Amino acid sequence: MAQRLIILKSAEEVERMRRAGRLAAEALREVARAVRPGVTGAALDRLAETFVRDHGGTPSFKGYRGFPASVCISVNDAVVHGIPNGRPLREGEIVSIDLGAEVDGFHGDIAVTLPVGAVSAELSRLLAVAREALFKGIGAVRAGRRLGDIGVAIQRHAERAGFSVVRDFAGHGIGRHLHEEPQVPNFGEPGTGPVLKAGMTLAIEPMVNQGTSEVIMEPDGWTVRTRDGQPSAHFEHTVAVTAEGADVLTAVPGGVL
Secondary structure: OOOOOOOOOOHHHHHHHHHHHHHHHHHHHHHHHOOOOOOEHHHHHHHHHHHHHHOOOEEOOOOHHHOOOOEEEEEOOEEEOOOOOOOEOOOOOEEEEEEEEEEOOEEEEEEEEEEOOOOOHHHHHHHHHHHHHHHHHHHOOOOOOEHHHHHHHHHHHHHHOOOEEOOOOOEEEOOOOOOEEEEEOOOOOOOOOOEOOOOOEEEEOOEEEOOOOOEEEOOOOOOEEEOOOOOEEEOEEEEEEOOOOEEEOOOOOOOOO
């Protein structure tokens, strides 16, 4: 079987991706500000789409492989790919918002999990550890290292805290296409996998579960839930690999990450 191609980006292409990443992050910031008890996923989706289009972009997810919305809204035990609907969010829940924007032919992808009002100390800890795991993975990025170094950094941090990482879904390369090679698992062995090279662009996205790492697919064909019904948290940044480390393309002042 032929090896799939990992597409390296030029400096100019990375800057174009930064514009897409900035818009995705700014849109997510606006959506995050609207999260409160009583708001619906459908309302958050409309807000995201309007913001992205009003600022010169296109929602990356809408219509992608048939996905019907502009953002993924995953509540409580929903891990990823939840379809926004009309159910109001409730005090004490957690909600993951995954948002992509396309600008000038390139994509940016970012996700955050937020508390809805006041949440338990246990859920707060899950969110904190999952967020930290993202930055552990980002901290492992540097030209000359290996892809497995990212996954093991995420896995070790989550598992040392008593949580698990989802193994059936992963981060991914990103660029002109929303999903490119390579896959970026949230587990692994140090020093394994493809060598990281300057110009690689990756969406790193830990999915950290309070219980088992096992997941199931809902009948809608999109929503992924934890098999045991325990909560899950999802965080994501788009980064470019450089000789000095990771250049985070979805970072903005006052952003949610």
